[in-house]
Amino acid sequence: MTGDDFGHLAYLLVILVFVGFWVFGSQRQRVSKSIQHLAIWGLIFLGAIAAVGLWDDIRSTVQPVQTVMQDENRIELPRAPDGHFHATLVINGQSVKFIVDTGASDMVLSKQDATRAGLDPDNLPYFGRAMTANGEVKTAFVRLDEVRFGSFTDRNVAASVNGGEMSGSLLGMSYLNRFAQITIAGNKLILTR
Structure with a gap:
C-alpha cells in the first residue's frame, strides 16, 4: 500500500x-x-x-484487451486472470487463440485449431517428437500460408500440430523470434518489431 x-x-x-x-x-x-x-x-x-x-x-x-500500437510497431497483451498471456492470431483467415509460451520451441496448434486453420490433422505425418510436462507427444510439421497478428502479416510460417490431446494452442519461440523485443512490464507482455 x-x-x-x-x-x-x-x-x-x-x-x-x-x-x-x-x-x-x-x-x-x-x-x-x-x-x-x-x-x-x-x-x-x-x-x-x-x-x-x-x-x-x-x-x-x-476487459482484458489485446492492443495493437501500429505507429510504434508493437502489440500489448494483458495478463489474464489465469496468470498467462493470451493472444489471438488469424491463421489462414480464421481466428485462433493462443497461450504465449516462451518455454515452447515452436508454434504448436491443437488438432481443433489446425482443423479451424484449414489443415487436416488426421492425415498429417506425425514424425516429430516433443517433450511436454505430460511426457512425450508426437508432432507433425506444417507450413501456415498466412499468419496475422495485429497489423503484422507473415507468410509461409513454420508450425507444429500436436498429435495428442491439447486444451489450446501455444505461441512459442519459433514465432516470437520474429519480434525484436519481448518485454514483461507489470501485467502486460509487450512485443515490438
Missing part, C-alpha cells in the same frame, strides 16, 4: 466513526437496532474497501 492508500483508508475510517456515532446517538432507545445498523454500515464499508483495493484486478478481468 502506498501513502495515498493509507490516506484514503484513514479518511474512510473517519467517515465510519462519524456514521457510528450518529447511529448510536440517534437511536439510543433502540440499542439492538443501532447494532444492526452499525453492522450493515460496517459491511458496506468493508465492501467499499474491497472494491477500491481490487479495482485494477476487476477492470483487467472484465
